[in-house]
Amino acid sequence: MAQPRIVVVGAGFGGIHTLRHLERRIPAGMADIALVAPNDYMLYSPLVPQVASGLLTPQSVAMSVHRLMKRTRLIPGHAVGVDPADRVVVVRRPTGELSPVPYDRLVLAPGGLTRAFDIPGLTEHAFGAKTLADAVLLRDHVLAQLELANDTRDPVEREERCRFVVVGGGYTGVETAASLMRLCEEAAKRYPELRSVIRWHLVDIAPKVLPELGDRLGRKALDLLRSMGIEVKLKVSVREVTDDKVVLTDGRVLPCRTLIWAAGVTPSPLMETLGKPTQRGRLEVDAELRVPGIPDVFALGDAAAVPDLVGESPYCPPTAQYATREAATAAQNVIASILGRPLKEFRHKDMGLVVDLSGNDALARVMDHELNGLTALGITRGYHLAAIPSPTARARVLANWGIRMFTGGETSRLGFAEAVKAASFVSNEAVDYMDAESAAREGRRLMENLEERYGRD
Ligand SMILES: Cc1cc2nc3c(=O)[nH]c(=O)nc-3n(C[C@H](O)[C@H](O)[C@H](O)COP(=O)(O)OP(=O)(O)OC[C@H]3O[C@@H](n4cnc5c(N)ncnc54)[C@H](O)[C@@H]3O)c2cc1C
Known part of the structure; x- marks a missing residue:
């Protein structure tokens, strides 16, 4: 039997953690795992403000996909449409060309974009x-x-x-x-x-x-x-x-x-292109993270409206904590769906939030405990160090904090x-997406071209 092709879209908290679970659970040679992402790094967004202040170098929060992954193929570009009938993701490569990526299981985790309003100037x-x-x-x-x-x-x-x-x-x-x-x-x-x-x-x-x-x-x-x-x-x-x-x-x-x-952030426009129900742009999924009506497609993170079976809100909040936890369920369910086993519902109780106000000021809500001052700062920094998935990045962050302590800013x-x-924050993130009809047409055409050139897989 041919190896199942698992394609993950997005190299953020949801996508990268899904891939890490997949690599850990699937023995080598048993599946073809690919990542579609515009960049070859995972951005640890919660520390971006510390890059803006110069406390951290950009490299310390941009974790190399090649260091984090052992067996995942990186397909550079943006997924701009999905053709569920032919099971193809249409990818716009950095060169502007379109390229088809066939899948047997697809995981969508493209996150969101800065939400702009119609305000003059x-x-x-x-x-x-x-x-x-x-x-x-x-x-x-x-x-x-x-x-x-x-x-x-x-x-x-x-x-x-x-x-x-x-x-x-x-x-x-x-x-x-x-x-x-x-x-x-x-x-x-x-x-x-x-x-x-x-x-x-x-x-x-x-x-x-x-x-x-x-x-x-x-x-x-x-x-x-x-x-x-x-x-x-x-x-x-x-x-x-x-x-x-x-x-x-x-x-x-x-x-x-x-x-x-x-x-605020608005979910990736990719989710609307699927033509399925959304909640303020987040693609609705069921508790097993499947997209209803599109077989073998899963979604998670900021771009997905995941039912919250534990908390009081109808949907899980768009945070790094939830995207990371959802990833474990997404990976488990991708594998279960391939093996024909029952799928698991996503359940997670919010563990709190940490806020670094720079200097010695921080605030933390850990479960029901509210903390501030140096205790909160220690917890905030400890939380980030534990959550950063790459030991190299962790060492860089720690070194940067240490250097600041001893040498000043x-x-x-x-x-x-x-x-x-010349670039605006909107044009920085802008990509041309396809509607469902164009994605189906392009997906089919691109696959035919590919098969004509290289034959069928
Ligand atoms: C400055 C900042 C501070 C934050 N602080 C906190 C915090 O303290 N605590 C907290 O819990 N959360 C925080 N968040 C929110 C947190 O970062 C997000 O909730 C989390 O990143 C969501 O994970 P995700 O995988 O859904 O999306 P992301 O982590 O945003 O990843 C999305 C990935 O998809 C890629 N992508 C986008 N479009 C496409 C496409 N069409 N095709 C392929 N790839 C695509 C992107 O390049 C990116 O790699 C912060 C966010 C920001 C911006």
């Missing part, structure tokens, strides 16, 4: 905070603003360059604001006259920050952010952005040249701000 002027490119660019941009502010005599320009606005009171926005504010504090040691001008604002339409932490710890987070000097404005959003100001929905005008957009620019200015 947003995509032209805002910075993202999700990808490694966003983080590196942001750090350079923020440092450049301080240098330029220090070098001008124009008080208006100085004010604009020294004001930074972050939109989004979830963990991405809060951690990014806190980390970059600390970077500014460090850099301002060189520019003492800027200290009184530098302003950080955190804006969110919701009535509280970090709702995942619960009421009491959420209030603590708000107090901590304010005590750090971050001006937090709730129940407000952005009406307009230009190159030198941000207009809020309450009419306030903030002269500023930096808007950081961290107002580094505030020189690397020159990326000029090099990638």
